[in-house]
Amino acid sequence: MASVTGLDGVVAAETELSLVDGQNGYLVYRGYEAKELALKMSFEEVAYLLWHGELPSAEAINAFKKQWVDHRAIPTELKAVLDLLPKESEMMSVLRTAISVLGTCTRQESAWPPQFEHILANTALLPTIIAYHYRRSQGLQPVEPDPQLDHVANYLYMLTGSKPQYVHVKVLTAYFILAMEHGMNASTFAGRVVLSTQSDITSALCASIGAMKGPLHGGAPSEVLQMLDEIGTKEQAEAWLREELGAGRKLMGFGHRIYKTSDPRAEALRQLMQELASEDPWFDLAVHVEKVAVELLREYKPGRNLYVNVEFYAAAVMRAIALPTSLFTPSFTLSRIVGWTAHLLEQAGCNRIFRPQSVYVGELPASLLNRP
Template sequence: MSTPISSNSQISQKETTSATKNKGGLEGIVAATTAISKVEGEIGRLIYRGYNIHDLARTTIFEEIVHLLWFGHLPNKRELEQLQERFATERTIPENVMVTLRSLPASTEPMDALRTAVSAWGAVAIQGKPTIDQAIALTARFPLFLAAFDRLRRGLEPLESKPELGHAANYLYLLTGEIPSEEHVKGLNAYLVLLADHGMNASTFTARIVASTESDISSSIVAAIGALKGPLHGGAPSKVQDMLREIGTLEKADAWIREAVSTGKKLMGFGHRVYKTTDPRAEELREMARLADANGFVFTRGVEELAIAILEELKPGRRLYTNVEYYSAALMASVGLKGDLFTPTFAVSRVAGWSAHVLEQINNNRLIRPEAEYTGPTDLAFKPLNER
């Protein structure tokens, strides 16, 4: 396989310190340079290594996207076969990780189980500087760790992977024990392609910070999983389902949405920190959800249209549109995934981007160390303990 491509420049110290004050969240601050992906929020466009996400979502499988993110170009047939062979070879769970997974209570959140499994695997499998081989090994195992835990918590034994199945199909097989339908594989593949990377989001930034300290790839990915778990980042897709169940019917939707917005309740699946129009990933997932469940789509789409109109009416100028979470919930439910597996499945995709960013960071590294504006007191008089 080809040699990974790295970003050819690291942001200068002058640039990183030029904006010393910020309203919070580092919004608008450029913290790194990258050649991996570009998010254009004003026009709703997402680019992977120069390719528009709409073209990739409709025509590629996840393994092609992984190759693109890691090596800088889409694979030819032989390169794709080589990567698929490597994935198949890496589809094993070491004994220490299986022991760890078996020890977890059935009530453990799958994101916590995934984080724990990656940490346990890294403790015995990772040494030295992050490499492309380590990235392959990690990405190949994410579905195995999740599926093994899910089966164990249901009182079932984990299954052996089928080397003839692709990444998405093998994941579904390991969860269910049945060869998935072509329709389900296509839907999950599209989801994995769409979520593989997304600029300098919170979890990717976290992974790059850890990598910048010259820590190992497992530590970087464990930290990224922790960031993705948060409901303000990746932890909300299943809550879209909860919201839709609470709304109940399209006839009740208008009143429900108006009351929710008027009382400050968050509409799950609407609004994005970057996109000021419809998330391009949501556009692709919308079509996949329509094909997967035509009857359910009428309700889901109806709620979406009402919500966008009401948000514009009650919050004019806020530009709150559908984000990736809204149709992620519908699509993942249609392929048979339980709600608490939605965010971990996000991680099954995003580990490709995380690892690509880790490799890019270390190839031209500078410790990421921003400043903070201190707002506390400075002239307090010290008193010994017995005088306080």
């Protein structure tokens, strides 16, 4: 039996949720191009699509947003636990702990199959948990959720205590939508494996968070951020990039394991930043650096077809809204939880426990080797 290390190319499930086509460069959510959704829809509307299989009507989205707001407040039992955690606790560990506590203090009459109310509650609450612990870690008073603000705007408000700029909400919403779902990635697969045992949704989400915490999966685009900081201005871009390429160093934010052509998520963020470049100098710098870098990559690495990936523009987004690097992966998580939970609902609907094979490559006892 031939082994496939890392399960590359192995089909583990059928899904109606998303199509990640790396050869042709497109990402589809339930029949819609993700980049079009990112430019036109709200976070809540795309979450509704992934969870329910269709875009909501105006009446449905209004009721849905009200449900969302109703689940934002941190339960008393959870707040007591969060207050006991050291202020310097790493945020992904805090999220894993918080989700686990929620599973013990929320009445779940039936752990199987997963209930949508619990899915919505966890998703709506995650930004509040992040903001609560972050402000405590900075010696600041936590900010209560604002029921008048949508999901993304409220997240920024709870972090800073100030109403966010429209331009920052718009571009962060687009990024979060593009980060919601991306096929059978490591964290999604981890959650589906746990749920396939008919375990509860809390255990599955803890597995997904644990996988996301690893730097090979949910690592922050901090190296891209460092690159943009070092370039600094449009005038210095070409000289800086030529020096890096001439020295044989890799340009961070270019190339992707899946996408062999332009990353559709990067395309959407580029389009949005071009429209908003006059509103924020970091958007203008990012678009310019990409253009120059792609031209230089053709010159220095002909035939490699290296394009910008979503991490490049994610860094520009995070830099523009002044999000601390410690919050990059947690922020990614509060978006990806929508995709995780959509997969958990799908897994429960056609469940079969995962049981892949392994290939033994160790030694055999002499008694077996000498058998006729």
